[in-house]
Amino acid sequence: MRLGFFLREAVRSIRANVAISIAAIVTVMIAVFILGTFIPSYLYVQSTVNQQKSRLDLQVYVADAATTPEVAALQAEIVGLKDHGLVKGFTYVSKDEALQQFKSRLNDPSILNLLPNNPLPASFDVTPTDPSHNTQIAASLRASPAIDTTMPGNGISYAEQTANRLLSIARFIQYAGLGLIGVLLIAAVLLIGNTIRLSIFARRREVEVMRLVGATNWFIRWPFVIEGIICGVVGAVISVAALWVAKVLIVDPYVASSTDGLTKNQANTIGFASLAILLILAGGAVGAVGSGVTLRRFLKV
Amino acid sequence: MSTETDTDAELNSAEPSRSASRPARDVERRIDRRSLLRPGDGPMVIFEGVTKRYGTDVVGLEDVSLSIEAGEFVFLVGPSGSGKSTFIRLLIKELDATEGTVIVGGRDLGKMRRSKVPYLRRGIGCVFQDFKLLPGRTIYENVAYALEVTGDAPRAIRRKVPEILSLTGLSDKSDRLPNELSGGEQQRVSIARAFVNHPRLLIADEPTGNLDPDTSIGIMQLLYRINRTGTTVIMATHDRDLVDKMQMRVVALEDGRLVRDERSASYATVEP
Numbered sequence: 001m002r003l004g005f006f007l008r009e010a011v012r013s014i015r016a017n018v019a020i021s022i023a024a025i026v027t028v029m030i031a032v033f034i035l036g037t038f039i040p041s042y043l044y045v046q047s048t049v050n051q052q053k054s055r056l057d058l059q060v061y062v063a064d065a066a067t068t069p070e071v072a073a074l075q076a077e078i079v080g081l082k083d084h085g086l087v088k089g090f091t092y093v094s095k096d097e098a099l100q101q102f103k104s105r106l107n108d109p110s111i112l113n114l115l116p117n118n119p120l121p122a123s124f125d126v127t128p129t130d131p132s133h134n135t136q137i138a139a140s141l142r143a144s145p146a147i148d149t150t151m152p153g154n155g156i157s158y159a160e161q162t163a164n165r166l167l168s169i170a171r172f173i174q175y176a177g178l179g180l181i182g183v184l185l186i187a188a189v190l191l192i193g194n195t196i197r198l199s200i201f202a203r204r205r206e207v208e209v210m211r212l213v214g215a216t217n218w219f220i221r222w223p224f225v226i227e228g229i230i231c232g233v234v235g236a237v238i239s240v241a242a243l244w245v246a247k248v249l250i251v252d253p254y255v256a257s258s259t260d261g262l263t264k265n266q267a268n269t270i271g272f273a274s275l276a277i278l279l280i281l282a283g284g285a286v287g288a289v290g291s292g293v294t295l296r297r298f299l300k301v
Numbered sequence: 302m303s304t305e306t307d308t309d310a311e312l313n314s315a316e317p318s319r320s321a322s323r324p325a326r327d328v329e330r331r332i333d334r335r336s337l338l339r340p341g342d343g344p345m346v347i348f349e350g351v352t353k354r355y356g357t358d359v360v361g362l363e364d365v366s367l368s369i370e371a372g373e374f375v376f377l378v379g380p381s382g383s384g385k386s387t388f389i390r391l392l393i394k395e396l397d398a399t400e401g402t403v404i405v406g407g408r409d410l411g412k413m414r415r416s417k418v419p420y421l422r423r424g425i426g427c428v429f430q431d432f433k434l435l436p437g438r439t440i441y442e443n444v445a446y447a448l449e450v451t452g453d454a455p456r457a458i459r460r461k462v463p464e465i466l467s468l469t470g471l472s473d474k475s476d477r478l479p480n481e482l483s484g485g486e487q488q489r490v491s492i493a494r495a496f497v498n499h500p501r502l503l504i505a506d507e508p509t510g511n512l513d514p515d516t517s518i519g520i521m522q523l524l525y526r527i528n529r530t531g532t533t534v535i536m537a538t539h540d541r542d543l544v545d546k547m548q549m550r551v552v553a554l555e556d557g558r559l560v561r562d563e564r565s566a567s568y569a570t571v572e573p
């Protein structure tokens with residue numbers, strides 16, 4: 001492969017149809033910019049959703065006074081629900097573990113030393129196969145004598161259906177975002193394809209001469225593929241630059257001023273360098289696919 | 302432009318000019334490995350009962366059989382629509398015969414895979430009435446293009462292009478663009494490009510079609526010199542004067558049929 005020759009031919013061709021190439025570059029730019037804002041947002045929503053999901057576990061509090069056979073019977077019932085497919089898994093959290101978990105969440109754990117004894121009950125942390133099963137699970141466990149009914153929710157606490165609805169809205173937003181990206185990427189592919197189609201038309205004499213003097217099919221195709229890739233990569237690089245400016249001017253100050261620990265932790269869902277590489281690769285891929293599709297249709301060699 | 306006397310002297314001289322033959326032989330060995338044409342002793346072109354129909358009923362060529370030896374110079378004549386261009390396009394497998402066999406340089410083109418066609422064409426130089434030069438590129442770049450496309454090294458290109466430009470008398474025009482040249486000069490460029498690879502077969506479809514008689518003679522002279530280096534030349538033409546002057550082999554087509562194939566002949570049969 002004669003890279004020097006191909007690059008020269010591709011650049012010659014881009015300069016010959018500047019306006020059309022710019023149109024394709026701008027489309028890639030817009031698509032990649034939106035992709036670049038969507039990927040971190042998507043990852044943020046995703047991790048938030050996962051956190052919400054874990055909050056949908058049922059807490060089944062065990063009374064301090066419960067006897068060992070009573071606790072064993074409760075556990076057997078949970079295992080039975082698991083066998084029925086309602087429960088995905090469960091963990092037993094002892095009184096000591098509960099206290100440790102509580103301590104780790106406090107700013108000043110030493111305050112607990114003031115307590116004469118451990119006030120926290122042991123519990124089963126039950127993960128449903130789907131949050132919509134929560135009511136049913138709670139109902140079948142409620143009769144157990146091991147449950148500490150003084151705790152919230154009469155000893156079995158779980159989030160309501162509304163939380164579930166929030167999750168589906170989040171999911172809808174994700175799908176809509178993916179759809180938008182898909183449409184934009186297809187538009188970018190088509191516009192690059194159009195650029196290449198016009199470029200093939202503008203260079204039909206070159207192609208004719210190439211065929212006559214015995215150029216192989218791939219030798220004829222390469223300059224067009226490279227032209228598409230150049231358009232894609234240039235568009236992507238411009239939008240990466242724009243994203244970086246947006247990050248420095250908008251996102252970073254917001255995160256820095258944010259008091260919400262969650263935002264702080266989740267803001268770096270993907271490193272900017274990895275995001276930039278990903279986006280530039282995506283731009284190149286869009287260019288390659290766009291020219292590839294067009295070459296198949298318009299350059300029968 | 303060359304005068305009538307110069308031309309006649311050149312055309313009648315049996316001695317190939319030295320400047321043309323030396324590079325030709327030196328390059329020939331290399332070229333044969335790259336192109337698909339077999340060097341052997343067999344004929345350069347064989348047509349066996351070749352019929353070409355466009356669609357179901359338009360006849361391009363009808364049951365044509367002939368053989369052209371390596372090193373021959375052949376005029377392909379006939380009225381418009383008689384099938385000359387069809388004949389030429391079959392040779393480079395731009396078209397496939399509907400019936401019959403086309404063999405070029407020992408290769409049966411009917412059996413040749415599509416992917417091999419570029420390699421076939423590297424062994425055949427093509428010249429057309431409309432020159433097919435690339436408008437945005439200089440004369441030098443136009444000729445070099447044929448070499449770049451076939452993967453020659455830059456060093457070889459820098460050596461071969463000036464060589465062929467001087468052979469075709471274009472040395473002082475190498476930095477000009479095609480539209481800054483006369484028709485005759487442009488046709489020389491297209492011949493230079495066709496011959497820069499020193500192909501064993503050169504086909505020309507009405508190369509003098511757009512040129513005045515004097516200029517045509519200059520082009521004819523160039524093709525003849527190329528033929529003297531051992532290259533087989535097949536030239537489709539309407540130019541009665543040129544054919545009569547040359548007295549070479551003439552293959553005449555009419556409505557796609559071969560109606561005459563004579564050695565040392567004129568454009569038309571001379572009625573006794």
Ligand SMILES: Nc1ncnc2c1ncn2[C@@H]1O[C@H](COP(=O)(O)OP(=O)(O)OP(=O)(O)O)[C@@H](O)[C@H]1O
Nearest residue numbers: 355359360361379380381382383384385386387388
């Ligand atoms: N691509 C094509 N599709 C359909 N018919 C064609 C095509 N090319 C040529 N023909 C027909 O085939 C016949 C031979 O055409 P061809 O071009 O070989 O003639 P020619 O001898 O080269 O004519 P000219 O001297 O005008 O160039 C004509 O009747 C022409 O109309």
Ligand SMILES: [Mg+2]
Nearest residue numbers: 385386387506
């Ligand atoms: Mg013709």
